[in-house]
Structure formats: C-alpha cells, structure tokens
Amino acid sequence: MVRDADPPVTERPAARRRMPFHKGAFPSKLRSLRLTSFLGLGLAVAFGTCFVTGLLDHLIQHPPGWFHWPARPIWLFRVTQGVHVATGLATIPLLGVKLWSVYPRLFRWPPARDLAHAVERLSVFVLIAAGLFQLVTGVLNIALWYRPMHFFFPSAHYWTAWLAIGAIVAHIGVQLPLIRAGLTHRPRRTVPPGTLTRRGLLAATAGAAGVITLATVGQTVAPLSSISLLAPRRPRTGPQQLPVNRTAGAAGVRALAVDPAYRLVLDGPGGTTRLSMADLQALPQHTVSLPIACVEGWSADAVWSGVRLRDLMALAGADTAGYEVFAESLETAGLYRSTTVDPAHARDPLTVVALRLRGEPLHLDHGYPARLIAPNRPGVLQTKWLARLTVRRAP
Numbered sequence: 520m521v522r523d524a525d526p527p528v529t530e531r532p533a534a535r536r537r538m539p540f541h542k543g544a545f546p547s548k549l550r551s552l553r554l555t556s557f558l559g560l561g562l563a564v565a566f567g568t569c570f571v572t573g574l575l576d577h578l579i580q581h582p583p584g585w586f587h588w589p590a591r592p593i594w595l596f597r598v599t600q601g602v603h604v605a606t607g608l609a610t611i612p613l614l615g616v617k618l619w620s621v622y623p624r625l626f627r628w629p630p631a632r633d634l635a636h637a638v639e640r641l642s643v644f645v646l647i648a649a650g651l652f653q654l655v656t657g658v659l660n661i662a663l664w665y666r667p668m669h670f671f672f673p674s675a676h677y678w679t680a681w682l683a684i685g686a687i688v689a690h691i692g693v694q695l696p697l698i699r700a701g702l703t704h705r706p707r708r709t710v711p712p713g714t715l716t717r718r719g720l721l722a723a724t725a726g727a728a729g730v731i732t733l734a735t736v737g738q739t740v741a742p743l744s745s746i747s748l749l750a751p752r753r754p755r756t757g758p759q760q761l762p763v764n765r766t767a768g769a770a771g772v773r774a775l776a777v778d779p780a781y782r783l784v785l786d787g788p789g790g791t792t793r794l795s796m797a798d799l800q801a802l803p804q805h806t807v808s809l810p811i812a813c814v815e816g817w818s819a820d821a822v823w824s825g826v827r828l829r830d831l832m833a834l835a836g837a838d839t840a841g842y843e844v845f846a847e848s849l850e851t852a853g854l855y856r857s858t859t860v861d862p863a864h865a866r867d868p869l870t871v872v873a874l875r876l877r878g879e880p881l882h883l884d885h886g887y888p889a890r891l892i893a894p895n896r897p898g899v900l901q902t903k904w905l906a907r908l909t910v911r912r913a914p
C-alpha cells in the first residue's frame with residue numbers, strides 16, 4: 520500500500536491511461552498522498568467539531584429524557600453555535616482542495632475492481648454528496664435564504680449530518696493504512712523553484728478558511744462586525760440595536776400585541792391569572808444582561824428588564840423545584856410559537872419575562888408586549904409576543 524505514497528497520483532501510468540478526460544488534465548505535481556492526508560486530517564477535525572456542536576444544538580432544541588442543558592455559563596451556547604458555524608465555513612475551502620487533490624482518482628476506470636472496492640467508492644460518493652449538501656444548506660441558512668430549500672432545513676441538515684459522519688468514519692477506516700503512510704512518510708521529491716509547494720498550498724487553504732471565518736465571525740463578535748462582509752446579521756443593527764429575523768408583521772401579531780385588552784395568561788397548580796401590562800409592571804422588576812444567540816450563528820448582547828419567571832411561577836402556585844413552563848406566543852402558526860422552559864432555566868434568577876430592552880419598552884419586532892429571555896438558550900427558544908405561560912410538573 521505504501522507504494523502509493525511517493526509519486527503523485529497523476530503520474531501513475533495506469534491511472535493516467537484510464538482517465539476519461541484527456542490525459543494531462545489538471546496534471547499538478549502537487550498532488551500526493553501526503554497532501555491529501557493532511558487535508559483529510561484538517562477536514563476530519565473541522566467536520567467532527569461541526570458535527571458535535573450541531574448535535575448539541577439538536578439535543579438542546581429536542582431534549583431526550585436523559586439530556587439536561589445547564590442555564591450556566593450564560594455564554595456556552597453562544598460559543599458552541601459560533602464554533603459550529605465557523606468550523607462549517609472553514610470546511611468549504613478544505614473540502615474544495617481535498618477534492619481537487621484526489622480528483623483524478625474520482626474518475627478512475629473501471630469504477631470498481633471488486634465488491635469491496637465498489638462499496639468503498641459508494642461510501643466516498645455518499646461522503647461527497649452529503650458533505651456538499653451540508654455546506655450548501657448551512658450557508659443558505661446563515662444567509663436566511665430558505666427559498667431554494669424545498670424541505671424543512673433543520674431535519675434535512677440533521678439527518679444528512681449522520682449520513683456524512685457515517686461515511687467519513689467508514690472512509691477513514693478503509694483508508695487508515697494510506698493515511699498513516701501519508702502523514703508519516705516524507706517524500707524526497709522536490710518541486711521546481713518558483714512553483715507552489717505543498718506547504719504553500721496548505722497555508723493558502725488554511726488562509727482561505729481563516730478569511731472566511733473572519734468575514735463572518737463579526738455576526739457574533741461586535742468589534743469585528745465592520746470587516747464581516749459575509750455576515751448578513753450584525754450585532755448592532757435593527758431596532759434597539761438588535762437584529763430581527765421575524766417581524767411582528769410577518770408573524771401576524773401586530774393587532775393582538777398592541778391591543779389594550781392584552782393579558783398574559785398564567786396557568787398553574789394554583790389556578791389561572793390574567794395579567795395586564797400594568798399588573799406585570801407592578802411586579803418586582805429585574806434587569807439582566809443576556810445575549811440572543813441564534814442558531815444561524817449570529818448573536819448579540821442586550822440588557823433586558825422585566826419580571827423573573829420564578830416569581831410568576833410562585834404566583835401560579837409553583838414555588839418549589841420540579842416545575843417547567845410551557846410558553847406560547849400570540850403567533851398562531853409559526854414553527855417557533857411555543858417552547859418549554861426546563862426546571863433549571865425556569866428557576867434561574869436570570870430568566871425573565873422581558874418588558875423592556877435597553878431601558879425602553881420592547882420594540883414590536885422584539886416581542887412587545889412581553890418576551891422570554893433566559894441564560895444559555897438558543898435564540899429560537901426565546902419566545903416573543905408571549906400570550907400564555909403554563910406552569911406544570913416536569914416529567
């Protein structure tokens with residue numbers, strides 16, 4: 520197997536003869552097992568990190584019984600989701616150059632020597648297709664461009680991730696002897712002066728990944744937002760210096776939200792209470808500094824004031840541990856119209872039903888008259904335009 524290590528793949532006479540394209544297509548001497556192995560290593564680290572952080576996001580949004588996501592530290596989800604988006608983006612140049620480095624092999628003829636080889640090639644095909652699907656849909660999601668996606672993005676992105684990671688593990692397993700050889704054997708071959716070296720190509724690839732990251736990380740790191748040309752959302756844009764994805768108009772809640780007859784319905788073991796804005800304002804007010812950290816990768820700090828959720832739970836007759844809160848929006852149809860606040864988040868002193876943002880009443884697009892804001896939760900669970908809170912025993 521190690522014989523593959525030295526000459527670049529295009530120089531193997533058999534490979535060249537059998538290529539369906541004219542011989543000498545893309546005849547780069549840069550291609551080598553070593554280059555491919557290093558690119559593969561980088562890709563495995565980036566994709567693996569992206570997979571784990573993505574899985575975490577999925578578990579937080581759809582927690583199975585055994586999973587508990589803590590309310591502290593308040594910045595944890597912001598970091599894991601930022602890492603998810605950054606590593607996903609870094610994968611783009613890595614995958615591009617990796618595919619280029621093995622390009623002649625992808626079109627080798629005949630396509631398979633035997634059954635085992637056919638299975639291996641099929642797994643490579645799955646790997647490429649699933650990897651490209653993840654990158655394209657992920658970027659479309661960051662760009663909030665859902666129109667070309669004729670499927671439900673979160674489910675498609677989640678299940679394809681399993682396909683991709685399965686194919687990657689299989690691929691690494693099959694190629695392990697070659698990868699080991701590629702990473703340990705240093706070929707003596709030299710590249711003519713003045714041409715791109717392998718080290719140069721790896722550095723350029725890493726540089727491209729870095730530039731892409733810098734051009735987007737500003738959607739989370741405010742000081743970098745001015746150079747974040749690729750970030751569609753910046754921390755200080757939007758009403759009250761906070762970005763808005765879904766406006767009150769889009770959610771169809773404008774009329775209900777400004778109706779003087781608005782009441783926040785509070786349901787619990789002690790019965791049902793209907794709280795007017797004046798009632799809510801008369802309860803003890805608390806100010807917390809918490810970020811909105813959207814799963815799309817942007818996040819922004821803000822200062823919120825309102826009533827602690829635990830105070831409302833006490834009012835509803837649930838003054839002890841073991842209760843969760845089901846929060847519903849005035850929105851009737853949206854996918855994100857309701858969430859469950861688990862006991863740890865519900866009792867946290869930083870979890871508030873916010874009435875104010877940066878000292879002003881909430882803007883209609885930020886959830887006026889009242890929204891949920893809790894520490895270390897994905898933005899998608901920070902329900903706006905609250906209509907009803909149901910306090911109930913956690914399962």
Ligand SMILES: Nc1nc2c(c(=O)[nH]1)N[C@H]1C(S)=C(S)[C@@H](COP(=O)(O)O)O[C@H]1N2
Binds near residue numbers: 899
């Ligand atoms: N009722 C309701 N609340 C919602 C949403 C929504 O669509 N409906 N979007 C959520 C999402 S995805 C995020 S990131 C935060 C901030 O969203 P915004 O930018 O639309 O204010 O609010 C959340 N609260």
Ligand SMILES: [Mo]
Binds near residue numbers: 764812899
């Ligand atoms: Mo979001």
